[in-house]
Amino acid sequence: DADVTQTPRNRITKTGKRIMLECSQTKGHDRMYWYRQDPGLGLRLIYYSFDVKDINKGEISDGYSVSRQAQAKFSLSLESAIPNQTALYFCATSEGGLEQFFGPGTRLTVL
């Protein structure tokens, strides 16, 4: 079983819809992250959380919100999706500042 899972794996939605992407981990790591990947760009950090009570904005947080429901769960919401949020989204976890472990990704298309 995968240590970091993401649901859904693929999603097509329309402009203005609210979307939630979910991430769960069984690694017992304290830190969780959300990134997006666009063609021709590196992975960019959206939000990150160092524990359940800690939420921090990354470099591109506008238009997104997150919730750390438990140590193992970190969800990303798009309150009102727009086409330029079409991207591949990755969740990742780490123990302290060590290497990050990535989920399989969610491909989101906003029409």
Added chain:
Amino acid sequence: ILNVEQSPQSLHVQEGDSTNFTCSFPSSNFYALHWYRWETAKSPEALFVMTLNGDEKKKGRISATLNTKEGYSYLYIKGSQPEDSATYLCAFRYGNNRLAFGKGNQVVVIP
């Protein structure tokens, strides 16, 4: 926004040949340099985490070196095989344990 540059962006290598590519990063406020391997349709997987100037890491036929004073790291693949085809990502760890990713080095090994 931190500038992490990887070159070349893509390269084709004949099976059996060795190759290398470069990651350039800010030489100040250095915490660590991460290398990830990302195969198509899979999650990025950690290869190395490098923290000390002069560090050299090796995993099988892949190795990496680090120069924090001048701000670069080299990744080497010795005797390339088709299974080495992937995108190799470097990431610079900075304040609050965040990672700034480069755009990646896409490697295609030709049988």
